Amino acid sequence: MAADRVSERSLAVLHAIVGDFVATNEPVGSKTIVERHRFGVSAATIRNDMALLEDEDLIAAPHTSSGRVPTDKGYRLYVDTLASVRPLTVAQRAAIERFLGDSRDLDDALARTVRLLAQLTNQVAVVQYPSLRRTQVRHIDLVAVGENRVLCVLILGTGVVEQQIASLPSALVTEAWVHGLRERIAGAVVGRDLEAAVEAMLTLSESLDEWAQQGEAELVRRVSDVVLDQLRANRSDRIAIAGAANLSRPGEFSGTLPAVLEAIEEQVTLLRLFGELAREGRDRGDRLDVAASIGRENEPYGLQGTAVIATGYEHEGETSSSIGVLGPVRMDYASNIAAVRAVARYLSGAIGES
Amino acid sequence: MAADRVSERSLAVLHAIVGDFVATNEPVGSKTIVERHRFGVSAATIRNDMALLEDEDLIAAPHTSSGRVPTDKGYRLYVDTLASVRPLTVAQRAAIERFLGDSRDLDDALARTVRLLAQLTNQVAVVQYPSLRRTQVRHIDLVAVGENRVLCVLILGTGVVEQQIASLPSALVTEAWVHGLRERIAGAVVGRDLEAAVEAMLTLSESLDEWAQQGEAELVRRVSDVVLDQLRANRSDRIAIAGAANLSRPGEFSGTLPAVLEAIEEQVTLLRLFGELAREGRDRGDRLDVAASIGRENEPYGLQGTAVIATGYEHEGETSSSIGVLGPVRMDYASNIAAVRAVARYLSGAIGES
């Protein structure tokens, strides 16, 4: 492994370089390091270490005689060797409490969370909706809308409400008929979790076919298909985003701004990226852990030039969905990682109890 | 009026300047104009006209000897004297049809519309949700959620579903009690439009007070307050946005990008701006008309440096809400105005029938 060659002190130098560069946005030279950090050695020694780091492709010089800048690989090693994630300040903890304290429902909690995280990190914050697989169906309703449409309303345990319209082929339906159908479907699915409800619904379909009068089979199928759709729908394919205004900090995103804006609008790219990253964090540590993806590592998503920090959060016992931030490669990893971790933990606790 | 002094031809010159500048993003000089447009006169004559235009503060020279650039006032006059709004191409009309043809419900229609408009204009598109004041209440439902919460679901004519949770002070409520309350409220409001439903609900409150058993008054009030809230809620305070990726075109938004991103995230600013503008367009013409707000005119909203084109669209007979685009001052007003108008008209027709 290449990193074996870098000594204790070289690593410290790398940390110094990353730290200074993140703070000042200017290539940092050996002299600067010596006078800003209390290494016990002279600039020449630092230079030797820097030569080594450059050999390992951890830092690079923009032009022949100027200070050094971390490479993507350098940031990566920096993050991996980040020993103590600086804990949040008291003020920040208080902000979390205040912000998330009294959320009305799940949607509200997530909206607040993502805004908070954006504010805390000064980056673009992203949170994925939880999957709700283990959430109970609390109520289901069918309402005739117009003459050939039926609105299916599904209410879940966490207070989430989903609605979708089933269009029927011309035939009129009576209030009573809709009511009867509703009773049967409700009887089958209410009280079960979504996964079980899908099963129950599939079984029910057969008996519904018998219940249906002459010529009604098609109507019944249309409605039950919509209900099935709703039960199966993957809620975790949506994300909430906040802090897009942070993208305008000039010079940060050199040429990647278009890609980032597009990703925000597309959502699906971010979804994949954050999901992947949260999974990685989960697999690695024994505990819920934060993972980062830096620069070129994001190339498959067209987001080279950016860095992403993500982790999963727990909901109904499952660490189903991801939360994190997206920013320029040159970001303050230490505090951002701390913020993502803290917010994810708080969120896990908060939405469990509601 | 100052504009009286500008002759027919000077105005044509202004149009040429705006047109060329929008196309090339470079100050345009007298010579360029002569060779690109078939004026029957020499460059010197054009220069005289330009001197006049500069006198009127319609164009300005970035530096002493270079071509001219339209001022905000120049753009304004240009837009006001835009005679024939170029009609959309056949391909564009076809795109509108294809895009909006089969929308599922109101939300879907609006989402498609705004994306279409963004694509058509290459700008940021904004559409405000309609107010629904005249929309009928089709169904109302109360569902006990947990032990001390009641979920109120409101279903409106257009297929819009609103939900909100009422928290009760500790006391348990029975299914039957909730059901009874639901029957009464539904009886009062279902079938009325939102405005009338609010009235009915207020009247109902009194009789509900009697109906309520000992100690239940508070519970009833909590629930009916939430229902009232939902009936009164102004749905038109939400907007949908698309095309944010268009902001990244470099050089377009010189220094205003932060303000724009912030406005997009805040929404309330855009809401006011677009609402104001749509109203202006409505008041001016005899027919639904498109209005523009250019550069400094947007200063109250912190959006100097941008131009906004907006109009209203009709829903349930009312021209309640606005639709339009936001872009740099240097934009193609002719085609963008055409696009906004066409999409607004199509939308007015489309969501009426669903």
Place this chain on the structure above:
DNA sequence: ACTGGCACTCAGAGTGGGTGAGTGCCAGAG
């Protein structure tokens, strides 16, 4: 009212020397 001509202006591109931060390397000390 329009035109051709002419002097004038000035941004931007190109040039060249000076400056200094920063490097690489080496010989010597601990």
Place this chain on the structure above:
DNA sequence: CTCTGGCACTCACCCACTCTGAGTGCCAGT
């Protein structure tokens, strides 16, 4: 073997300078 001080060297950047050409303003002539 590690660290240090010293020294030559390299460029990016800054500044001052010149040159060029697009474009203007004005004026006398048609």
